[in-house]
Amino acid sequence: MNNTSKKDFIQGIPKAELHLHIEGTFEPELMFEIAKRNHKKIKYNSVEELKKAYNFDNLQDFLNIYYEGAGVLMKEQDFYDITWAYLEKISSQNVIHTEIFFDPQTHTERGIPFGTVINGINEALKEGQKKWGISFKIIMCFLRHLEESAAMKALEEALDYKNMITAVGLDSSEIGNPPSKFQRVFERARKKGFLTVAHAGEEGPAEYVWEALDVLKVSRVDHGNHSLDDENLVQELIKRKMPLTVCPLSNLKLKVVKNLQKHPLKTMLQKGLLATINSDDPAYFGGYVNENYWAIAEALNLSEAEIATLAKNSFKASFLYEKTKREMIKGVNDYHRQTML
Ligand code: ADE
Ligand code: ZN
Numbered sequence: 001m002n003n004t005s006k007k008d009f010i011q012g013i014p015k016a017e018l019h020l021h022i023e024g025t026f027e028p029e030l031m032f033e034i035a036k037r038n039h040k041k042i043k044y045n046s047v048e049e050l051k052k053a054y055n056f057d058n059l060q061d062f063l064n065i066y067y068e069g070a071g072v073l074m075k076e077q078d079f080y081d082i083t084w085a086y087l088e089k090i091s092s093q094n095v096i097h098t099e100i101f102f103d104p105q106t107h108t109e110r111g112i113p114f115g116t117v118i119n120g121i122n123e124a125l126k127e128g129q130k131k132w133g134i135s136f137k138i139i140m141c142f143l144r145h146l147e148e149s150a151a152m153k154a155l156e157e158a159l160d161y162k163n164m165i166t167a168v169g170l171d172s173s174e175i176g177n178p179p180s181k182f183q184r185v186f187e188r189a190r191k192k193g194f195l196t197v198a199h200a201g202e203e204g205p206a207e208y209v210w211e212a213l214d215v216l217k218v219s220r221v222d223h224g225n226h227s228l229d230d231e232n233l234v235q236e237l238i239k240r241k242m243p244l245t246v247c248p249l250s251n252l253k254l255k256v257v258k259n260l261q262k263h264p265l266k267t268m269l270q271k272g273l274l275a276t277i278n279s280d281d282p283a284y285f286g287g288y289v290n291e292n293y294w295a296i297a298e299a300l301n302l303s304e305a306e307i308a309t310l311a312k313n314s315f316k317a318s319f320l321y322e323k324t325k326r327e328m329i330k331g332v333n334d335y336h337r338q339t340m341l
Contacts, residue, residue, distance in 0.1 A: 012094055013307065015094060015095055016320075018099045019278035021141075022100050023082070024284055025086040025089075029047055030081065042072065059173065075120075079120025079124075083125060087132065091131075098137075099137040099166070102121055103172075104154050106143065138164055138166060139197060141172075145177055152185045167319065170186075170197075186216040195219050198218050198221065202254075205226055209230075213240070221237070221245070225246070228267060242274065244273055245278050245317070246265055248260060275310065276310060308335075
């Protein structure tokens with residue numbers, strides 16, 4: 001299969017996205033527009049200047065700019081607009097289901113009410129479902145560089161919006177902030193009926209992935225790259241059918257991998273891990289979900305069958321009902337079969 005037809009194959013295949021920070025979809029043009037209407041200053045003078053700053057040496061380098069960008073979001077309409085822009089994008093990429101993260105503490109710490117944030121995001125997602133049929137779940141992430149007590153406060157606020165939130169997650173600066181720091185808040189979240197996920201093994205060691213599994217009792221591991229350093233962990237992840245939400249362009253831009261040829265995705269698939277492809281923070285890392293599929297398929301010379309496996313994995317690993325998962329997986333199989341005719 002040549003590269004053009006592989007690109008078409010990826011474009012058309014139905015897929016889900018499971019690792020996407022809504023604040024990471026904030027494109028520079030929209031950032032300037034929203035900053036202007038909110039009378040907020042951005043450190044950079046133009047879109048071009050801002051884009052030039054998107055050169056990261058590591059996760060923290062990126063997070064500094066990402067939090068600064070998110071700082072211009074003030075009103076419900078702002079949260080609606082970034083979510084809508086993301087949906088417009090993925091509606092053209094055959095993403096039929098999305099499970100998005102948001103970071104409430106990034107906003108509540110600046111005095112923005114929790115409801116302003118989640119209502120804006122949720123309204124756009126509902127409108128998007130009506131317009132494009134894209135189903136969705138919302139996951140609220142705790143910022144791991146802050147204290148557990150701050151996460152607990154965010155969880156208490158979230159209880160008023162429980163019907164809108166499927167799961168809690170853990171993101172931000174990984175090294176030095178292990179999952180075990182958040183044992184009690186995750187325990188309480190599970191008691192209240194939330195599912196749990198956590199970023200682990202992005203920059204941090206395999207040990208953090210063990211903690212995500214055993215202490216936070218996650219249903220998915222976000223990233224999980226460093227799991228491959230520990231063969232016992234790999235076997236455990238396989239045994240548990242634990243999904244990994246892998247983000248190739250993010251790994252490249254944050255220097256988690258030297259180049260995409262060295263990316264562990266193919267090894268993950270060959271070992272039988274339930275890996276999925278996602279965009280993480282597409283406005284900062286140079287591509288939405290299809291660009292991630294394209295880049296990694298080209299770098300690792302993935303076959304059509306491997307690409308179809310990744311798309312099926314995205315539904316298997318989702319928080320959809322089993323019946324819906326089966327229907328969506330059938331859609332992938334039907335698509336794959338048709339392209340072979
Ligand atoms: N917040 C947004 N993107 C992130 C990432 N890749 N890792 C940790 N925290 C994040
Ligand atoms: Zn992430």
